[in-house]
Amino acid sequence: MPRRPTLRDLAAAAGVSRSTASNAYNRPDQLSAESRERVLATAARIGYPGPSPAGSALRRGRAGALGVLLGDRLGYAFSDPAAAVFLDGLSEAVEDEGYALLVLPGARTGGGPAPEAVRTAVVDAVVAYSLADDDPAIAVVRDRGLPLVTVDQPALPGVAGVRVDDEAGARAVAEHVLGLGHRRPAVVAFELTADGREGPAGAERQRAATFTVTRDRLAGYRAAVEAAGLNWADVPVHECPHNAFLEGVRAIAELLPLGPTAVLAMSDELALGVVRGAADAGLTVPGDLTVTGFDDTTAAARAGLTTVRQPLRDKGVRVGEQLLALLAGETPSPQTLPTELVVRSSGAPPPAPRAGQRVGPGRP
């Protein structure tokens, strides 16, 4: 069985030099139309499939792929509609330059992709999609000297990045909810640290947060809570390791005994889970419980969820542009995109306290 033909074989078969054969593919202007014609025809005849991508990648010093570092396994990472929209924008922005996306899911053990996978990825640049600030995968990227753009992470020194004004967004929803008269809010949060913990997160743990998004949104909620004269320590924070509907359901189940009248969830996915869990417990939204989300995914719109809109697609596009700029030797500066409160129908004033229920923080 003859081995797969290479450019050399093609050149020989077409009676031209290797460089001319190469040019037939990459620089049509460097040779006569006939030559090109003949080379291509010969290629078809001998079954030469075009220049080997690996060979040209090495020679050109260009892989034609951009790495996408995810903080979760694909089942979780992609079950969030927000990720789909973000990636749509990203791929849209870079495909014309000939880049595809190499997806690196989080490790089975939690956290970002396995360092070894990052080390061996054939990519020209990398985007870190909301990893923990100290994720080892980031260090590998830096060691490799690859251009890096972080998303929803504080711009590392000298690293480009795109984020959203999470704190302002969070403060806005929280103010809205508090403005409705709620005095007993609860928070359903993303993970604080990449250790897979699920459940109540006290002050200690909140302080140790390594996920910027979580930290910022928490800060926003907190600012609003304190501005309303409440004590942040009285606000229960339930941590969900994954941005998943089911974890929202579980969260509200655990929170309910604490008697919250409103739940501030860090994503629409989680919020939708909370709504469902509340319904399972016989509560109506917003009658018995006010629930808010974050992101403004299409699912949130369908469900009438009050939430915070962030420009997901645009975020992807910006990241793509930064990546391209970096690859072109420029040094784009970090960007922060705005958020916008979207009030729908999942919020209402708190219900009149039921008999026997505690009325305010610390007051029996």
Place this chain on the structure above:
Amino acid sequence: MPRRPTLRDLAAAAGVSRSTASNAYNRPDQLSAESRERVLATAARIGYPGPSPAGSALRRGRAGALGVLLGDRLGYAFSDPAAAVFLDGLSEAVEDEGYALLVLPGARTGGGPAPEAVRTAVVDAVVAYSLADDDPAIAVVRDRGLPLVTVDQPALPGVAGVRVDDEAGARAVAEHVLGLGHRRPAVVAFELTADGREGPAGAERQRAATFTVTRDRLAGYRAAVEAAGLNWADVPVHECPHNAFLEGVRAIAELLPLGPTAVLAMSDELALGVVRGAADAGLTVPGDLTVTGFDDTTAAARAGLTTVRQPLRDKGVRVGEQLLALLAGETPSPQTLPTELVVRSSGAPPPAPRAGQRVGPGRP
């Protein structure tokens, strides 16, 4: 500014040969622990980031990536929860062998990825995720001689593939619906041909279908319809170019004037859109309208949708295994996975005909 160190620099700095330096990374057993130690220490000192993936990819003849050909832009492709689960299974199955996924979204102009993108992708094998039978991207993969596994496509001659028994699944839901007493079903279908057309699809167009999934499910519905003594030509089929909620909403809006009492949708996403559209029109499900989906995504479960379950994750795992087998030089045979009818609460007997409404096909 010193250029990025290569293995040669490392070898020189550590006072060993290039092969020894290489072995320090790839074959720890081929050199003494001290040598290895010293090499690695030197690497850290001079800032050598480890062997260049592009170089080793060429030398080894192994890219470390598997191409995923999608039939849609990422915004659509990933907004389907089914895709997330499938990819989760796929990546899970191949990551231990060191493969990442290179995502190639459909072209802006519709259909699968741009041929050029497929031609230049640095990958070792490819999976075609429900493309049209005649998609040009597939031809490019074959020309390149890359191992190929198709999903939801008829196994091409000599090509591995994993599919689901779409026809049986479709027949099962349709029989279930018909068994409920419906005589006026309508179908909300996926695209028949990659031309972006949205709207009613007559016999002509149905016959020309190039998407196997669409064709098979249609065949299943049809079999059940005819077995129930109805005429397939009387069953309106509405085609949706994308598997998107909104297109489901639009579909039912157009179908409603035709007076269907049940809608068989080809995906849960579409079905959910139909449910919403029906609600918008003041109809209740299943009181006024029976709606069924396909896939059994988590969203379907949440919504109480009667649907057809297909083993999404397992499908991904199988595809991964086939890819691995192909890469190992084996020749896996095509597999067809079973489906299962999942009856929930979106189906009920048809409502009593309203005054002035046509009662049966062709009877005024």
Place this chain on the structure above:
DNA sequence: CTGAAAGCGCTAACAT
């Protein structure tokens, strides 16, 4: 417009 030469960075025989 075409060809010759050099080498991208690495790894795998093979020899020592």
Place this chain on the structure above:
DNA sequence: ATGTTAGCGCTTTCAG
């Protein structure tokens, strides 16, 4: 256990 040698397949100056 370590070093030598020979490319993997391609693109790109640089001459002609």
